[in-house]
Amino acid sequence: MSWDCYCTICGGPFEICQFRTIRKAKPADSQHQATDATGDGRERAEEPSSAGEYDSDESDESEYGFGNDVYDEDIITADEARWTRTLSVLGLNPHAAGAKKAFVSGPGRYYDRSIVDVEVGDDPSYPYTEAYRFRCYSPDDDDDPVFPFHRPCYELLAQALTRTDGVETAVKQVGKDALYAAMQSIPHPIRRCLSLDYGFNAKAQEQWWRCMLGYEFVVAPLDCTPASSALLRATIASHSFQPAAVARDLAPKVRNDLFQKLPFEIFHMVLSLVGDNDAVLSLCRASWPVNAALRDNEPFWRSRIRTSLRCLFELHPLIADDHLPPGKSLKGLLLALDALTRPRKHMRGPFMGLANRRHVWSVCEQLVDVYLAASR
Numbered sequence: 147m148s149w150d151c152y153c154t155i156c157g158g159p160f161e162i163c164q165f166r167t168i169r170k171a172k173p174a175d176s177q178h179q180a181t182d183a184t185g186d187g188r189e190r191a192e193e194p195s196s197a198g199e200y201d202s203d204e205s206d207e208s209e210y211g212f213g214n215d216v217y218d219e220d221i222i223t224a225d226e227a228r229w230t231r232t233l234s235v236l237g238l239n240p241h242a243a244g245a246k247k248a249f250v251s252g253p254g255r256y257y258d259r260s261i262v263d264v265e266v267g268d269d270p271s272y273p274y275t276e277a278y279r280f281r282c283y284s285p286d287d288d289d290d291p292v293f294p295f296h297r298p299c300y301e302l303l304a305q306a307l308t309r310t311d312g313v314e315t316a317v318k319q320v321g322k323d324a325l326y327a328a329m330q331s332i333p334h335p336i337r338r339c340l341s342l343d344y345g346f347n348a349k350a351q352e353q354w355w356r357c358m359l360g361y362e363f364v365v366a367p368l369d370c371t372p373a374s375s376a377l378l379r380a381t382i383a384s385h386s387f388q389p390a391a392v393a394r395d396l397a398p399k400v401r402n403d404l405f406q407k408l409p410f411e412i413f414h415m416v417l418s419l420v421g422d423n424d425a426v427l428s429l430c431r432a433s434w435p436v437n438a439a440l441r442d443n444e445p446f447w448r449s450r451i452r453t454s455l456r457c458l459f460e461l462h463p464l465i466a467d468d469h470l471p472p473g474k475s476l477k478g479l480l481l482a483l484d485a486l487t488r489p490r491k492h493m494r495g496p497f498m499g500l501a502n503r504r505h506v507w508s509v510c511e512q513l514v515d516v517y518l519a520a521s522r
C-alpha cells in the first residue's frame with residue numbers, strides 16, 4: 147500500500163501536487179486528465195472519490211464542473227510549487243563523536259510510504275558517508291525516528307525558535323538536539339506528521355496529499371517576492387489610512403466597564419493576549435475605555451503590527467517613523483496589512499507567499515514552548 151507523509155513543520159506535501167488551468171477545463175473529462183506535476187509516473191491507484199467528502203468545497207465542483215483534486219495553475223504553477231519536493235530530515239545519531247547528537251541531512255526526495263532518500267549534507271553528526279534511505283516518523287526497527295521538512299519551513303522555524311530575523315543566524319543558533327527532543331515528545335499516532343494544528347493543511351492530509359481547489363496558497367513559496375515587496379511598500383506609502391474622526395466622548399455614559407478599573411500594565415497585558423486583530427477591533431467597539439485608550443495610541447498599533455505580523459520580517463523596517471507619511475493611521479495600516487496577507491480560501495496574487503508564511507508560522511509557534519522546555 148502507498149501513502150504520503152508530510153512536512154513536520156508545515157504539514158504540507160513533498161509530492162503529488164496536480165495542476166490544471168481551470169477555466170479551460172472540459173467538465174466531462176477534466177478529473178482524469180489533471181497533470182501529474184511529479185512527472186515520476188508513480189502509481190496512484192484507488193484515488194479517493196471527491197463525492198460527498200467536501201462541505202463548502204462542493205460549490206467549486208458544481209461551478210467548474212469537476213472535483214477538487216487539483217490546483218488552478220492560473221493561481222499557482224507546478225514550477226512555483228516545486229520547492230515542496232525537496233526535503234531534509236532531522237535525526238539523531240547517538241554515536242556522533244561530539245556532544246551534539248542530532249543532525250540535519252542534506253537535500254533529498256520523498257519516495258513513498260514515509261520513506262525518503264537524502265544526501266549526506268554538511269552536518270558533522272550525520273551518521274553515514276553516502277546517501278541513505280530513512281523511514282520517517284516510525285522506523286521499522288529500533289532506530290530513532292527522523293522528521294522530514296522543507297528547508298524554507300526549517301528556516302522559518304529557526305527564526306521562530308530563536309526570535310531572530312536573520313535566517314542564517316537563526317539556523318546557526320537552533321539547538322538541534324533540543325529540537326529533536328521537542329519533535330520526538332509530540333505524539334505522531336498516524337505516523338505521517340506530528341499531532342499539531344496544521345491549519346488548512348490538515349484538511350488535505352489524507353492517504354495521499356489532496357490538492358484542493360481554492361487552497362493553492364498552501365504550496366506557494368514562503369518568500370517575499372519583488373511583486374509582494376513592491377505592494378507592501380505601496381500599501382504603506384498610501385494615503386488611504388487616515389485617522390478616524392474624533393468620536394463623541396461617551397465616557398460619562400459608561401456605567402460599569404472592567405477595563406476602566408484595570409491598572410495600565412494589566413490592561414496592556416490583557417490586550418497582548420488577544421491574538422486576533424479583529425478581536426482587538428471588536429473590543430474597541432464594545433468597550434469605550436478600550437476605544438479611548440487605543441484610538442490615538444500609535445505606539446500600541448505599531449507594536450501590534452510587530453507582534454501580530456511578526457513573521458513578515460520585511461515589513462518591520464518599513465514601519466519605522468521615518469518611513470511613514472505624516473498623519474498615517476497605524477491602526478488602519480495594521481488592519482489593511484493583516485487583511486492582505488491573511489491566509490484564506492480562494493486567495494490569489496502576490497501575497498500568497500506571505501499568507502503561506504503566516505500559515506506555517508502558526509505551526510512554528512506551537513513548537514516554540516516545547517522547544518524551550520527541551521532546551522532547559
Ligand SMILES: [Zn+2]
Pocket residue numbers: 153154155156157158295296299
Ligand atoms: Zn513544510
